Amino acid sequence: MSDAVSPLASPFPALPAIAGVTPHVARAGYKDWGRCDLTYVELAEGTAVAGVFTRNVCCSSEVEIGREAVKQGRARALVVNAGNSNAFTGYRGREAVEQIMEQVADHLDCTMDEVFVSSTGVIGVPLPKDKARAGVEAALVAAPCSWEEAARTIGTTDTFPKGALATAVVDGRTITLAAIIKGSGMIAPDMATMLGYIFTDCAIAPGYLQELLSAANRKTFSCITVDSDTSTSDTVLAFATGKAGNQPINCSGCPGADAFAAALDDVCRQMAHLVVKDGEGAQKFIQIAVSGAVDDESARKVGMAIANSPLVKTAIAGEDANWGRVVMAVGKAGEPADRDRLSIGFGGTWAAKDGQPLADYDEAPVAAHLKGREVSIEVDLGLGEGRAKVWTCDLTHGYISINADYRS
Amino acid sequence: MSDAVSPLASPFPALPAIAGVTPHVARAGYKDWGRCDLTYVELAEGTAVAGVFTRNVCCSSEVEIGREAVKQGRARALVVNAGNSNAFTGYRGREAVEQIMEQVADHLDCTMDEVFVSSTGVIGVPLPKDKARAGVEAALVAAPCSWEEAARTIGTTDTFPKGALATAVVDGRTITLAAIIKGSGMIAPDMATMLGYIFTDCAIAPGYLQELLSAANRKTFSCITVDSDTSTSDTVLAFATGKAGNQPINCSGCPGADAFAAALDDVCRQMAHLVVKDGEGAQKFIQIAVSGAVDDESARKVGMAIANSPLVKTAIAGEDANWGRVVMAVGKAGEPADRDRLSIGFGGTWAAKDGQPLADYDEAPVAAHLKGREVSIEVDLGLGEGRAKVWTCDLTHGYISINADYRS
Numbered sequence: 074m075s076d077a078v079s080p081l082a083s084p085f086p087a088l089p090a091i092a093g094v095t096p097h098v099a100r101a102g103y104k105d106w107g108r109c110d111l112t113y114v115e116l117a118e119g120t121a122v123a124g125v126f127t128r129n130v131c132c133s134s135e136v137e138i139g140r141e142a143v144k145q146g147r148a149r150a151l152v153v154n155a156g157n158s159n160a161f162t163g164y165r166g167r168e169a170v171e172q173i174m175e176q177v178a179d180h181l182d183c184t185m186d187e188v189f190v191s192s193t194g195v196i197g198v199p200l201p202k203d204k205a206r207a208g209v210e211a212a213l214v215a216a217p218c219s220w221e222e223a224a225r226t227i228g229t230t231d232t233f234p235k236g237a238l239a240t241a242v243v244d245g246r247t248i249t250l251a252a253i254i255k256g257s258g259m260i261a262p263d264m265a266t267m268l269g270y271i272f273t274d275c276a277i278a279p280g281y282l283q284e285l286l287s288a289a290n291r292k293t294f295s296c297i298t299v300d301s302d303t304s305t306s307d308t309v310l311a312f313a314t315g316k317a318g319n320q321p322i323n324c325s326g327c328p329g330a331d332a333f334a335a336a337l338d339d340v341c342r343q344m345a346h347l348v349v350k351d352g353e354g355a356q357k358f359i360q361i362a363v364s365g366a367v368d369d370e371s372a373r374k375v376g377m378a379i380a381n382s383p384l385v386k387t388a389i390a391g392e393d394a395n396w397g398r399v400v401m402a403v404g405k406a407g408e409p410a411d412r413d414r415l416s417i418g419f420g421g422t423w424a425a426k427d428g429q430p431l432a433d434y435d436e437a438p439v440a441a442h443l444k445g446r447e448v449s450i451e452v453d454l455g456l457g458e459g460r461a462k463v464w465t466c467d468l469t470h471g472y473i474s475i476n477a478d479y480r481s
Numbered sequence: 482m483s484d485a486v487s488p489l490a491s492p493f494p495a496l497p498a499i500a501g502v503t504p505h506v507a508r509a510g511y512k513d514w515g516r517c518d519l520t521y522v523e524l525a526e527g528t529a530v531a532g533v534f535t536r537n538v539c540c541s542s543e544v545e546i547g548r549e550a551v552k553q554g555r556a557r558a559l560v561v562n563a564g565n566s567n568a569f570t571g572y573r574g575r576e577a578v579e580q581i582m583e584q585v586a587d588h589l590d591c592t593m594d595e596v597f598v599s600s601t602g603v604i605g606v607p608l609p610k611d612k613a614r615a616g617v618e619a620a621l622v623a624a625p626c627s628w629e630e631a632a633r634t635i636g637t638t639d640t641f642p643k644g645a646l647a648t649a650v651v652d653g654r655t656i657t658l659a660a661i662i663k664g665s666g667m668i669a670p671d672m673a674t675m676l677g678y679i680f681t682d683c684a685i686a687p688g689y690l691q692e693l694l695s696a697a698n699r700k701t702f703s704c705i706t707v708d709s710d711t712s713t714s715d716t717v718l719a720f721a722t723g724k725a726g727n728q729p730i731n732c733s734g735c736p737g738a739d740a741f742a743a744a745l746d747d748v749c750r751q752m753a754h755l756v757v758k759d760g761e762g763a764q765k766f767i768q769i770a771v772s773g774a775v776d777d778e779s780a781r782k783v784g785m786a787i788a789n790s791p792l793v794k795t796a797i798a799g800e801d802a803n804w805g806r807v808v809m810a811v812g813k814a815g816e817p818a819d820r821d822r823l824s825i826g827f828g829g830t831w832a833a834k835d836g837q838p839l840a841d842y843d844e845a846p847v848a849a850h851l852k853g854r855e856v857s858i859e860v861d862l863g864l865g866e867g868r869a870k871v872w873t874c875d876l877t878h879g880y881i882s883i884n885a886d887y888r889s
Contacts, residue, residue, distance in 0.1 A: 130811070130813075130814075130818045130819075130820065131809065131811055131818065131823065132820070158805075160805070160808070161808045161820065161823075161836060161837070161838075162838070163835075196805025196806070196808055197804060197805040197833065197838050300792065301709070301789070301790075302790050302791060302792045302809060302813065303812070382710050383709065383710060383791070384708065384884055387880070387881055387884035387885045388885070390881070390885045391884070391885030393885070396605065397566075397569060398710075400539045400568070400605070400713065401537065401539065401710060402710070403538070404539030404711070404713055405711035410538045411538075412539040412540070413571065415539065425569070427571075428571050429571035429573075430569075430570075430605050430606070468881065470878050470881050470882075472791070472795070473795055473878050473880075474878075476795035477798045477799030477801070477877070
């Protein structure tokens with residue numbers, strides 16, 4: 074955790090315990106820092122698991138192994154290493170992951186592929202096996218910790234711990250989803266994610282949980298960007314212990330399936346927004362709402378082109394309603410657009426309509442809107458019914474300071 | 482022109498006069514600044530023209546009109562307005578361009594489509610017709626100016642005037658290419674360019690000139706990026722007056738065709754590098770050489786993914802040999818790559834080979850290399866014979882300062 078907390082930080086929510094889930098933290102000492110950096114979460118037998126992973130071709134061994142293991146659908150434990158991503162470390166990195174899986178599987182008397190491992194931090198340094206072994210050993214005997222401690226322990230350049238909560242009534246029972254997530258830079262998940270973990274007591278079949286998680290991902294994690302850089306380690310896993318005792322959900326027609334899906338979407342959206350709000354150097358949270366595109370996916374791509382434009386992001390940092398830069402970003406997105414039908418607004422006030430600045434455009438309400446912490450940009454392409462919302466943060470001196478100094 | 486000159490600036494070269502080309506500058510007063518902002522270049526009858534333009538869908542009227550006009554292959558004049566890009570200004574913007582074309586065509590007794598107009602500056606404000614008319618009127622009667630004055634006059638956020646020179650022997654005669662270019666931010670031409678003008682006394686058929694310019698563009702302007710943002714006004718035009726008196730070149734087998742093509746490539750490469758060296762906030766010029774890709778275009782795309790990565794660019798700004806960020810950028814490029822065959826070096830020293838950090842990697846020579854103004858990154862994908870070089874600059878506090886303040 075960094076010292077200077079993001080001005081967009083939210084207080085950590087009061088996350089309840091989830092039956093069948095027990096988090097612990099320990100010090101592996103992956104970096105020379107006086108904090109816990111290994112998180113171990115024990116899961117009850119029969120816990121279902123689903124996951125989405127980075128599409129970065131140069132992904133870590135953790136991602137490769139996790140992507141395979143999630144297919145069998147069951148999990149008994151999660152281990153998260155902070156301070157070393159173990160990515161681009163060849164066979165030595167892979168051996169370290171397998172050692173952790175074996176150590177935990179021996180302890181729980183489960184199979185290795187029921188143990189999920191993630192690592193986050195610097196790329197290119199093999200995870201030291203001795204530190205990992207001692208860290209896991211300590212975590213296995215540590216007293217259970219709070220969600221907030223776990224959320225702090227998985228963080229690296231994050232400036233605040235991030236948690237999310239949602240509930241739904243399923244089969245007459247209230248089920249709970251508790252989630253923790255880390256992420257601040259190298260954030261442009263595009264069809265994947267950062268490190269995020271969702272725990273629920275809901276009973277749900279792994280295949281259907283995967284289907285719902287993938288759908289939620291498309292609307293949430295795939296719609297955020299901090300810096301357009303896609304990490305080699307992005308992972309979101311959802312664990313369902315089934316301890317709520319509901320009739321297991323296994324299809325979209327099942328009682329409670331819609332309620333659970335809505336709660337899962339809600340918690341994923343909260344998590345995605347928290348990552349943007351801790352974007353490196355972020356001073357403002359930006360929502361970009363695109364309408365009138367030829368379809369929803371085209372709207373999302375136009376939104377992401379705007380969200381990834383350094384010129385748009387610096388304009389917002391400067392509280393400048395520079396809609397010309399938004400026009401530029403729409404035009405370079407590679408999606409259908411017609412300059413003469415394009416309209417652009419800020420905070421609900423149109424600045425330009427149908428390809429021209431509005432003659433009676435009043436910049437005063439827009440200027441006031443841009444001074445706030447939460448900024449919205451509205452773009453209407455005037456072509457069809459496609460729409461999407463994406464989220465990003467502004468690009469400030471803080472981003473440069475953080476990233477021109479990190480590592481070495 | 483900005484006050485603080487880029488540390489990467491080159492002195493303006495001694496560009497000779499080109500027979501048949503006469504530059505003039507005047508004050509249109511597009512902005513409230515005490516400098517010339519309208520450039521008028523008169524071209525001898527029979528001058529051939531070729532051009533490449535932005536692919537941004539929201540392009541300016543200047544680009545739309547120029548793209549059509551270049552097809553007829555002849556030019557008599559060039560007018561460049563600085564301080565107002567006239568983009569996203571609807572019919573009013575188009576009328577201003579047509580007024581300039583008509584005014585100059587009347588003066589020269591030529592057709593309107595032989596008058597090429599470009600504008601650069603803020604987006605969304607229609608070019609004021611009265612200022613344009615008075616500016617053109619002044620320019621038509623102004624004394625001829627130097628190339629350096631013209632190069633200064635087309636600039637906006639540029640910190641130094643940019644010129645390039647090349648010669649070739651064609652048909653026993655030495656022909657000359659003189660070029661001026663402007664550009665500093667919103668630079669990611671990708672198949673197009675910024676505002677650049679090449680003047681030569683060579684006799685060459687317009688169609689063949691276009692072919693050579695497009696080929697040069699692919700290797701030069703399409704291989705640079707400052708900030709991944711593609712302008713709405715990018716234009717490069719080449720004018721050939723034919724005054725050298727050589728046998729006109731009209732095909733690749735013609736005497737002197739190869740020499741002329743090499744000189745054109747050379748001048749385009751010089752121009753492209755100058756724009757990067759004046760990249761907003763640039764402190765270092767970065768060359769990225771990619772080899773071992775499945776083909777050259779794939780190598781170029783991998784190179785551009787690295788060149789556009791904010792995390793790579795800030796690492797270079799911090800003189801940090803953070804090759805893990807290069808791995809990340811290779812992996813997100815969307816091109817064929819194999820993590821376990823990937824090698825990465827800086828300034829000729831390999832840091833990682835075949836997917837792993839080198840055991841005997843000595844960071845000392847790399848650290849020394851990164852302290853310089855010119856940095857090279859080498860990436861070998863280990864897959865095939867495809868190779869490309871691309872160029873960018875580092876991402877610094879200067880970029881943020883420039884772009885969080887500009888306009889409004």
